[in-house]
Amino acid sequence: MDKWLLFYFRKFQEHKLDEKKALYRALMAECKGSVCPTLRNTLPFGVAYHHSGLMVGERRLLEEAFVSGTICCICCTSTLAAGVNLPAKRVILRSPYVGREFVTMSRYKQMVGRAGRAGMGSSLGESILVCKSTDIDKVRELVHSSMDQCVSSLVHRDASGMRSLLLSAIGQGVATSLAELHQLVKRTLLSVQATRLGVDIKALVDSTLLGLFREGALRVRNQQADVSVCLSGDVSQTNKKLRLHRDTPLSVSRLGRAAIKGINLREQVLSPRLSTSVSTLTQYERDLCVPGCMDLKKARLLYEDLLQAQASLVLLTCLHLLYLVTPYELVDQIRPSPSVYFNSYNELGVQDQQCARVLGITEVCMVRIVKGHTHRGVPERVIKRFYLTLMLSELWQQESVWKVSVKYHVTRGFVQNLMSSSAAFAACVMRFCEELEEFWAFKDLLVNFSQRLSHCCTQELLPLMELPAVKRGRAQQLYNAGFKTLKDIANTDVNTLVSCVDHISRKVAGQIIAAARIFWDIQISWFIGFFIFPYARRGQAGSGHARPCWVYTTVTDPAPRSPRNYKSLLLLEKVESLREEAQEVLEGISVIPE
Template sequence: MVIYCFLSLEDWQEKCLNLDCVQQRKNLIYSLPTSGGKTLVAEILILRELLCRKKDCLFILPYISLVQEKVRGLASFGLELDFMVEEYAGSKGKFPPVKRRNKSSLYIATIEKAHSLVNSLIETNRIENIGLVVVDELHMLGDGSRGAIIEMTLAKILYTSKTTQIIGMSATLGNIKDLQTFLKAENYTNDFRPVQLKEYVKLKDTIYEVDPREEECFKFSRPLNFRYSSAMQKIDPDHIIALVTEVIPGHSCLVFCPTKKNCENVAGMICKYLKEEFLQHREAEKAVLLRDLMDSGNGSMCPVLRRTVPYGLAYHHSGLTNEERKLIEEAYSSGVLCLLTCTSTLAAGINLPARRVILRSPYVATDFLKRSQYKQMVGRAGRAGIDTVGESVLILQDKDTNMAKNLVCAPMENCYSNLMHDDGKGVLSLILSLIGLNITTSLHQMKEFLSGTLLYVQQQQLCVEKSLWEVVQQSVELLREKDLITGTSDGQTLQVTKLGTATYKGSVDLTYSHVLYKDLSRGLEGLLLNSYLHLLYLVTPYDLISQCKPDWMVYFRQFTLLSAAEQKMSAAIGVAESFVARKAAGQTVKKDVDMVVVRRMYLSLVLFSLLKETNLWSVADRFQLSRGFVQTLLSSSSAFCSCVLHFTEELEEFWPFKALLMELTQRLSYCVKAELIPLMEVAGVMESRAKQLYNAGYKTLTHLANADPGVLSKTIENLYKKQANQIVASAKMLLNEKAAALQEEVDDLLMKPLDLPLQLI
C-alpha cells in the first residue's frame, strides 16, 4: 500500500476511505456540503488505483476551466510518481488514447470528452483498462443535455466493464436512492464543513438568521447600522455598500448578481463610495494587475475594470476573456482583489471562497433560484485555514419572501434522468452509439441495456407516456428514417450507416448531422483553398447562430475587404454582395435568402479576422460584439472543428478535409502567432504569459520543461513560485506524453512481423 504524504485527514475523510465498499472496490456516491473536502478523497482513491493496481483512471469534471486547473495541479504528482496526466477538454485529447505499456494514465475530462473517450475505449476493447471513474458534481445528471451525456457514459461503463469502479461526488440530493440503484452504489453522507456557515437574509434594514426550526424560518439577528444620505439611498436601496464594507478590505467578499450587466454596475457603484484607504491597500500589486490586464488585451482594457481594480474590486462573468478571468481569479485568490461581483457560474466553477457571500437577488436573470444553485453560491462562504466562520446574506424584497422561505429551508431537490429531454434526443444518440459500438445489435438487447439506466429507475416518477419498449422501437424507426442505421424489419440485426458512424464518432448533434453532411458535400464542389474563410464557415458552430444579429454596415464593410475569390465563395453558399449591400442601405430585400447561412457567414468573418490579427479586443470592437461572445465563438469553433474532423475521417468522400481541419483545429485552439503555439499547449499558459516566456528565451516546450522554477519566477514578471512549478511540471508532462507516444509507435512497428518477399527469406 502506498503511504500518502498528506499532513492529516478529517475524520469523515478517513472514515470514507476505509468504508468496506471502498476497500472492496464497489461503487460509491458520497455527499457533503461545498468546501467539505470531497475532492481530496477522490484524489487519494485515484492515486491508489494508479499506483497500486496500475490501472488507468478517468476524472470527469463539468467545465474546461476545472479540467485545466486539475491538470495543472496533478501534473507534478504524475512526474514524481510516474504516471501520465492527460487533458481531454475543448479540442484536446486523442481518440482512442495512446496505448501505454509501462505507465498508467489519468484522463481528466469534461463531460462531453469523457463520453467520447469511453466510446473509443469500448470500440478498441480497452474499457477494462479503466480501473476507476470519478464523477464530480454527480447531481448534474439532472442538468438537461449534459445530464443525458453523463447518464449515457456511466450506463455504458456499467454494461461493458465488470471491473471498473465508479465514485460519484455530489451535493446532498433528495432522491439519492435513485442514483444508488442506477449505479449499484453505496452511499456515504456527512454534513461536515471545515468552516461554520451562517446563513442570513436581509429584509429592508434588518438582518435575519436562517433557522429551519423557526416557524417563519427567519430569526431576527440585528439591524443594519449604516448611515445613508438620501442620494446614496437612491443609488443603493439594497444597502450592498453597507454589507460589503463590513468585511472588505480585511476579508474577501463575493456578490452574486442576476445578470452580467448588473455585475458591472454593482462593482462600479460600490467604488463610488469607498474611502481613499482602499486605493492604498496593496497598491503596487494592483498596479501590476492593471498592467497585466492591459497586456492581455493587447493595449485595450475594460473601462469598468480600469475604474474598479484600484479599489480592489472586479467583476467576473462570461463576458471576460479567458486571460482576464485567469488574472482576476489569481489576484482574488492572493488577496490583491478583496471583492468580486459575479454571476452564478462562478459558484459551480473555480474554487474561490470568501468570508462573506452576498446574493444580490434570489434570481438568475428572470428565473427564481433553485435550491441547488442557492446552496452552491452560499457554500463559497468560509475559507478553510483563514476564517473561523463564513456568512451568506440573501437580499430580499417583500414580494419574494414566501418563495425565499422555501428556497433556504426546503429539502434538497431531486435529480431526474434527462435521456428524454428535448424530445428524446438523448435516447436517440444513445441508441445510435450502442449499435455503432456493437454493444447492442437488436431491439431486445437495447431494451436490456436501457433497463440499466436512470431513466428506467425513474420511468414511473417521470410519467413517461410510452413504455420503454415503445421508446426503443420509435427511436430505432426514427434513426432509420434519418439514414443513420439500417437493419432487418424485425429489428434482430441492426447496423449503423457510414453517416451514423460519422455522427456518433464526431459527437455531432443529431439535429445538425444531415446539415453538416450537405454543407461539407457542397464545400467539396468548390473548396476555396487560398484562404481560411471557406473552412471557417464549415466549422462555425450551428448552435451559436441564433445568438448573433449582424450589424449590416459592419457586414458590408468586411465583405468589401474580401478578395474576389472569397466573395465568389460567399455568393456560392448563399450570401451575395448585393444582398448585404441592400441590407446595409436599409432596403427591404424581397429575395428569398436563408438567414441561418447569412448569420453563420457573419460569424465566419469574425473568426477570419481573428485568425489574421489574433487580437480578440480589436475584432470584438470592429464587429460590435462583446469580447466574451467572441471568446466563446473561438473556443466553441475549435471544439466543433475537432468534431467535424472526426466526422470527416469516417466518410471516404471527405478525405481532403483531414489534413486541412487538423491544422485549423490547432489554429483555432490557440489563435496566436505560430511561434507561441508550443508554449500555449502548456496548461495555464495564456497568450500574454506565452509572449513573456518567448521573449525571455523559453521558446519551445523543451526549453520550458528544462527550466528551473526558481529562476523562471524571477525572470518572468509577476509569476509566483507555485505557478512556475506548475508550468514547468505541465511542460515536462506534455514532453513525456509526446515522447511516450513516439516510443509506443516504435514498439508497435518492431512487434509487427515483416512481410518480406519469398525470394528474400
C-alpha cells in the same frame, strides 16, 4: 463623512499597489494593449467583475488576483460561484432569482458555499441574501427545503439523449436488436423514474428508433439496399417498408457512423483545456465531454455543406474552409448588425468575395440586408454563419479578440467562445470526413485547423499554450522573457519564473513548471522510443535469421525477446504512467467522468 470616505478610498488604493499594477500589465498583455474601461477604473480600489463576457485569460487573471488578495471584492454572475473554487470571507446574493427562475436549494448551497471554505484560510464565513419583502416566505421555504433530486436527462431536448444512447449502443455493438435495446434502457435511471416522470419507456424507444431510421442513421443489417444512405429523402416516404421484429439485427449507416465518430473528440481537442475548470468550457465543449454522437440534423447540414464545397471549393484563401468549420450551434446566438456586415463585406478582397458568391452572398444580397428586406434564395442560417466566419477570419489573421469584439458589437467572451468552439468543430468535421470516403480531401485540408483555431496565435506560442494557466498574453510574456520552449520552462525554478512574468503567483508558477517537466519527459520518452531504439531483433520461427521490428508498435507485446526491446517497452510504460500522474500533480484539474 466625506473626509472619512476619502481616507478609506486612499487606503484601498494603497493596498497592494505593486500587485495591482502587475495585474493591470498582465491584462494589457492578455488583450494586446486594451483593458476594459470599467476594470481600469475599479482595479485601483481592489474591485473587479467576472462573467462570461470576459475572455478565459482575463477570468483566470482575476481569479488568481482574488485568491492572492490583490482584489478584495469581485462582482460576478452565478457561473463563477457554481464552477470555480474561489474561497471568500463573505458571499452576498443580490437576488434569490437566477434569470426569471427562483433559485433552487442545490444552486443556493453551491453559491453560498464559497464562504468559509475549510482548509482555504477562512474557517468562518458569512452569506447574505438580499430579497424583497414579497419573497420572504419563498426564501424561508427555500432554506428549510431538501436538496434537489437527480433526474434523468434522456428525455430532455426532444429525447436527444435517448437518440444518442441508442445510436451509440448499436454502433458499438452493445445492443443490436429491438429486444436488446429495450433491455438496455431498462437499466438506466430513466427506467427507475419512468412512473414519476410519466414516461412510457417502450413507446419512447420505438419512436426514437423510427426517427433514427427516417433520418438515415440506422439500417437493417445485411440489407442489400441501404435506404438510410439517401440523405436527401425520408425513409418513410420511400416505397420500402421496414418491419422490425424483436430480434431483427440493426446496424449503423454511413451517416450514423460519421456522426458517432465526429463527436469522439475528448482526447483530441479538449485534453489541453480539461486542466481548467469546467465552467470555462463552452457549452459545445461540455457536450463533447459527454459520450454520444453528433446531432443528426446538424450531420445532414454538414453533409450538404460538404457536398456544395466539393463542387465549388474556393482555396484562394482560407475563408471557405473557415466557413465549413464555423459551428452551427452559435448561429442562433448571433444577430448580425447590417451596417457592420456591409462594411466587413466591402473590406473583403476579390478572392474572399469569390467565396462569398459561391455561398450565395452577393452585393445584391448585402444591399437587401442593409435595407432590412428578406433574403431571397439564401437561407438565413447561411447569412448568420458567414457573419460568424468573418469574425473568425479576423481572428485567424492574428487580430486581437478585443478589436474583433468591438468591431462586431459582441462580448469578448463570445468571440473566444467562437474561437474554441470552431476548433472543436474543426476536429469534428475532420473525423466526420474520415468516415465518408467521398470527402477524403477535406480530411487532409483540415488537419491543422483545430490547433490553430484553438488559440489563433503565432506558431511559436502554440507549445506554451498547452500548459495550464497559460493563455495568449502569458504565453507571449514567457516567450519574451526567454522561455521559448517547454524545455526552458522545465529547467527553470519558481523564483525565476515569478520574477520574469507579471502577476503570477508562486502556486501557479509551480503548476506551470510541473506541467512543463511532465510534457518534456513525455517528449523525451517518445524520442527515445522512436529514434534511440528504433529496431528490435527477434528470431523468426523456424529460421536462424533476425528481422527488424518497430518497438513502439508492440506496447502490449507478451514476450519481448531482446534487452533493447524490453527497455523500450519500459520507457513506453513510463509514458503512460506520466500521463496518469499529470492529473494528480496539477491542482485545480476538474475530472469529467467518461
